[in-house]
Structure formats: C-alpha cells, structure tokens
Amino acid sequence: MNAFIRQKNHTAQQSMALEDQYGAHNYHPLPVVLTRGQGAWLWDVDGKRYLDFLAAYSAVNQGHCHPRLVAVMQEQAGRLTLTSRAFHNDLLGAYEAYICDFFGYDRVLPMNTGVEAGETAIKLARKWAYEVKGVTPNKARVVFAEGNFWGRTVAAISSSTDPESYSNFGPFVPGFEVIPYNNLERLEAAISDGDTAAFMVEPIQGEAGVIIPDEGYLAGVRALCSKYQVLFIADEIQTGLGRTGAMLACDHDGVKPDILLLGKALSGGMMPVSAVLSSHEVMNTLMPGQHGSTFGGNPLACALAMEALQILKDEHLSENAKAMGDLFRSGLSAMNIPGLSNLRGKGLMSAVDVDAGILGMNARTWCERLMHAGLLCKQTHDLTVRMSPPLVLNSEQVHLALDAIKTSLT
Ligand SMILES: Cc1ncc(COP(=O)(O)O)c(C=O)c1O
Numbered sequence: 001m002n003a004f005i006r007q008k009n010h011t012a013q014q015s016m017a018l019e020d021q022y023g024a025h026n027y028h029p030l031p032v033v034l035t036r037g038q039g040a041w042l043w044d045v046d047g048k049r050y051l052d053f054l055a056a057y058s059a060v061n062q063g064h065c066h067p068r069l070v071a072v073m074q075e076q077a078g079r080l081t082l083t084s085r086a087f088h089n090d091l092l093g094a095y096e097a098y099i100c101d102f103f104g105y106d107r108v109l110p111m112n113t114g115v116e117a118g119e120t121a122i123k124l125a126r127k128w129a130y131e132v133k134g135v136t137p138n139k140a141r142v143v144f145a146e147g148n149f150w151g152r153t154v155a156a157i158s159s160s161t162d163p164e165s166y167s168n169f170g171p172f173v174p175g176f177e178v179i180p181y182n183n184l185e186r187l188e189a190a191i192s193d194g195d196t197a198a199f200m201v202e203p204i205q206g207e208a209g210v211i212i213p214d215e216g217y218l219a220g221v222r223a224l225c226s227k228y229q230v231l232f233i234a235d236e237i238q239t240g241l242g243r244t245g246a247m248l249a250c251d252h253d254g255v256k257p258d259i260l261l262l263g264k265a266l267s268g269g270m271m272p273v274s275a276v277l278s279s280h281e282v283m284n285t286l287m288p289g290q291h292g293s294t295f296g297g298n299p300l301a302c303a304l305a306m307e308a309l310q311i312l313k314d315e316h317l318s319e320n321a322k323a324m325g326d327l328f329r330s331g332l333s334a335m336n337i338p339g340l341s342n343l344r345g346k347g348l349m350s351a352v353d354v355d356a357g358i359l360g361m362n363a364r365t366w367c368e369r370l371m372h373a374g375l376l377c378k379q380t381h382d383l384t385v386r387m388s389p390p391l392v393l394n395s396e397q398v399h400l401a402l403d404a405i406k407t408s409l410t
Pocket of ligand 1 (some may be wrong): 115
C-alpha cells in the first residue's frame with residue numbers, strides 16, 4: 001500500500017480516487033489531473049495539453065514554472081529557506097526595500113497567504129484606530145462591500161455575504177459592517193460615525209464574478225476615506241500584479257490606498273507569499289510580539305518575490321495583459337454566442353454569464369466541455385465563467401482559446 005501511494009505515476013483515475021477517499025471534500029475540481037506546466041500551458045498525466053485560463057486564481061501571472069523563478073527557487077532552496085523572525089536573514093531587508101520602492105510605500109509586513117494579509121490589515125487598522133485616530137476602546141469598525149471575498153478564515157467569512165462561505169460556521173467576528181459594492185452614498189453613511197477604522201475593498205471583485213465598479217468609484221472611495229480619516233484598504237490580491245492591465249488595478253483610477261494587500265502572483269505561484277504595505281503612521285503602531293508568522297519574510301519567499309515582481313516589469317506583463325485581454329474579449333464578443341452574456345473584464349481578468357436554458361448547459365458543464373476542448377476555466381457561482389490566464393499569453397494562444405470555445409459548443 002505504502003509503495004503504491006508513494007509512487008509518482010498514478011493514473012488520473014487513481015489520483016482522483018485517492019483524493020476522493022482521503023481528502024476533505026471542500027473542493028469540486030474538474031476531472032483533470034495535471035502534472036506539468038510551462039507558460040500558459042498545462043499537461044495532464046495522459047500527456048494532453050491545455051491552455052490554462054484560470055492561472056491558479058491569478059497566482060501564476062508570470063506563467064507556470066517561469067525559468068527565472070525556478071532558478072531562484074533552486075538556488076535559494078539549496079542555500080537557506082527559513083530562519084523564522086527570531087533572527088535576521090540576509091534577504092528580508094533587501095526585499096522590504098525593493099517592494100516598498102516598487103509600490104511607493106514606507107513599510108511592508110510580509111505574510112504568506114492572501115487571507116493572512118487581510119487579517120493583518122484589519123489588525124493594523126484597528127490598532128491605528130485606537131492609537132492614532134482615537135476611537136473608543138473596542139469600538140473600532142471595519143466596513144466591507146457585499147460580494148467581497150478575501151479567504152476562508154473566521155474573520156474572512158465574518159464579512160462574507162455568500163451563504164456557502166459562512167453558513168454553519170458562526171459565531172462571527174464582531175465590528176464588521178457590510179454595505180453594497182459600488183455605492184458611495186452608502187459608504188459615506190457607513191464611515192462617517194467616527195468609529196470606523198477602515199474600508200476594505202477589491203478594486204474589481206474577483207470571486208463575486210469579476211464585478212467592475214463604475215468609473216470614479218475608487219476615486220470616490222479615496223476621497224471619502226480621506227474626509228473621514230478612515231483607512232482605505234485595497235485588496236489587490238487578485239487584481240494586482242499586472243492582472244488588469246496595470247501593475248495595480250487602483251492605478252487605472254490614479255488612487256493610492258492607505259493599505260495595499262498583495263499575494264498570489266507575488267511569488268509567481270511558487271509558494272504562498274503575501275504582503276501588506278502601508279505608511280510609517282500605520283505600520284509603526286505595531287510593536288514586537290504583536291503580530292507575526294513563522295514563515296512570513298522567509299528568505300526563499302523574499303528571493304522569489306523580488307524576482308516575480310521584476311519579471312512583471314521586464315516582460316511588460318501589464319501591457320501584455322491589456323493587449324491580450326482586449327483581443328480575447330473582442331474575439332469572444334464577435335462570436336455572438338447565444339446563451340453567453342455580459343462579457344466583461346479588464347486586462348486578462350474576464351468573465352461571462354451563462355444562460356443555461358439558451359446555452360443548453362450550466363456553467364459547470366460548459367467548463368467540462370471547455371476542458372475536453374483543451375481550455376481550463378472554472379465557473380464561479382452557478383452562472384458565471386471566469387477567464388484569467390497567465391499574463392504571458394500570446395495572440396496565437398488567444399486564438400487557440402477562442403477556437404476551443406467554439407469547439408466546446410459544437
Ligand atoms: C481578492 C482576494 N483576497 C484574498 C484572497 C485569499 O487568498 P488566499 O487564498 O491566498 O488566502 C483571495 C483568494 O482568492 C482573493 O481573491
């Protein structure tokens with residue numbers, strides 16, 4: 001049994017059966033077992049090739065197994081991977097300086113997963129509210145937008161409006177309020193009370209189905225947060241790092257959040273690396289012992305993150321995301337497929353709604369058909385299919401993707 005399990009060449013059926021028998025059933029993946037990736041391509045265990053139109057939920061912006069990241073991973077893994085923050089390491093300071101300069105912030109707090117970055121931002125905002133803004137002890141509020149998604153911890157689901165995320169997991173974290181997305185009037189009403197520490201928002205809501213707010217929304221958020229001395233926390237964990245055709249989605253609107261959250265593609269998909277960036281004023285409220293993580297700021301993560309960011313710049317991936325996103329959406333829109341509507345997106349973050357009655361299948365079934373046609377996409381909720389390939393996608397691959405979409409419907 002042990003020898004069988006440890007072997008590396010299980011068939012697809014064996015791999016799926018092992019997951020089914022021994023893993024928690026907290027995901028419902030498409031029935032494809034992947035074994036190799038390169039750029040925008042993935043291969044399954046039977047050698048079939050697919051275009052990846054999910055990019056691990058935007059964590060693989062630089063493409064699968066980017067050679068520069070593989071080289072950094074190999075070199076650093078053989079030298080030093082983890083020291084904890086009990087000691088200094090020779091890469092953390094350099095990485096901190098690099099990322100602060102890259103995004104124009106004073107200080108960074110390194111974490112691992114995206115949800116930890118969100119948790120960190122909320123802790124920072126509460127601390128700042130008590131120690132700088134002067135909010136009454138234990139009264140600080142954090143405001144979120146309906147449809148938000150920032151992970152699966154108890155705090156993250158405490159702000160969720162998706163019953164699938166929060167049902168039967170209560171009681172929830174207090175001090176959170178949820179208002180409609182893309183609604184500045186409601187934001188003003190929610191944050192003008194003097195007890196609000198922060199408004200945390202995605203510039204484009206990813207998991208909710210690529211919901212793009214009205215032009216001027218983020219500028220309005222910035223103005224209201226400044227007016228009421230409330231921290232504007234931008235969750236750019238999915239929208240950041242070139243995904244929407246700019247380094248940050250906030251750049252499209254020329255706004256700078258008080259706290260910027262990054263994750264996912266910060267390591268190019270090599271390992272969980274997240275970051276919270278902010279000002280001296282906010283960051284300096286934290287003292288030793290008040291927050292941390294065993295793995296946060298480890299030298300392997302620091303080396304990878306610097307390289308991952310530099311690749312985005314060197315390979316002009318934001319610009320490519322914009323060009324390829326426009327090409328993809330204009331191609332798909334020109335196909336005029338009955339049953340698909342509301343095609344939307346920015347850069348290489350796209351989504352389309354499925355009318356199952358007209359298309360003859362729901363979003364999940366369409367994703368399965370797309371898979372057979374060689375395109376890996378994932379539905380979000382029942383009616384939407386999101387398309388977010390690695391940003392290294394080229395025009396030939398865009399046309400292959402459009403061909404696969406055509407095939408999936410015939
Ligand atoms: C906008 C946003 N924030 C936070 C997260 C959580 O990131 P992680 O899964 O790395 O904890 C996600 C994950 O999809 C996300 O899309």
